[in-house]
């Protein structure tokens with residue numbers, strides 16, 4: 249479904265590769281967590297997958313189409329097929345839940361309709377349905393600025409779902425949430441993944457979350473893959489030893 253071949257990314261003015269010679273293949277039905285400390289290359293990888301970041305070398309193929317061959321309009325269509333959720337939610341604080349969710353349709357509608365905010369009954373019903381899916385029915389008309397972090401991320405997920413995507417990509421969607429809320433969001437993502445049969449690829453820096461929810465874990469270090477396999481085969485100790493300091497009492501400290 250999604251193939252990455254010999255992907256290398258080097259940013260201007262940075263002599264180190266953000267990603268170096270990455271080869272990966274993702275199939276429908278996978279729930280993938282990408283682990284790595286800050287600067288490992290996780291965001292760069294996710295941004296390459298939906299064409300927001302151009303590779304320096306290598307190629308990405310989505311459902312048989314090479315992203316580098318696509319014109320801007322075709323690339324927009326691919327982006328619609330890959331719902332995206334973000335660390336800082338990317339919502340408009342003064343607008344309501346449903347107004348924010350409806351922006352998930354922007355890629356499908358004319359600029360004029362988006363500007364004046366005209367929606368058909370069907371579009372409004374679909375928006376209400378996805379809001380219901382993420383458990384926010386009672387908050388449909390509440391402004392975003394009056395929601396908790398976890399509720400905001402639910403809005404972000406609902407907006408992505410309204411695009412009726414085939415894949416869901418997440419760039420650290422729970423890193424600004426507390427552990428309990430992070431678990432609730434991952435439970436919701438897993439339910440949505442099953443119900444809509446979505447390829448799901450989520451960047452996360454919490455190893456325990458990745459192991460609990462993923463069907464496949466990929467670890468990145470300095471732009472290179474250091475692990476790709478089943479969560480039960482993931483060597484947690486080796487990972488911490490590679491990545492993080494150990495307190496004087498022997499406790500291993502997860503990276504932040």
Ligand SMILES: Nc1ncnc2c1ncn2[C@@H]1O[C@H](COP(=O)(O)OP(=O)(O)OP(=O)(O)O)[C@@H](O)[C@H]1O
Pocket residue numbers: 259260261262265266284285286287288289290291292293
């Ligand atoms: N616009 C940029 N210009 C130059 N270097 C960049 C740019 N964006 C990222 N980098 C570098 O590329 C490498 C990978 O960054 P990336 O943001 O993909 O990592 P990350 O694992 O997502 O980190 P974080 O968890 O902090 O978001 C880092 O060394 C970073 O400094």
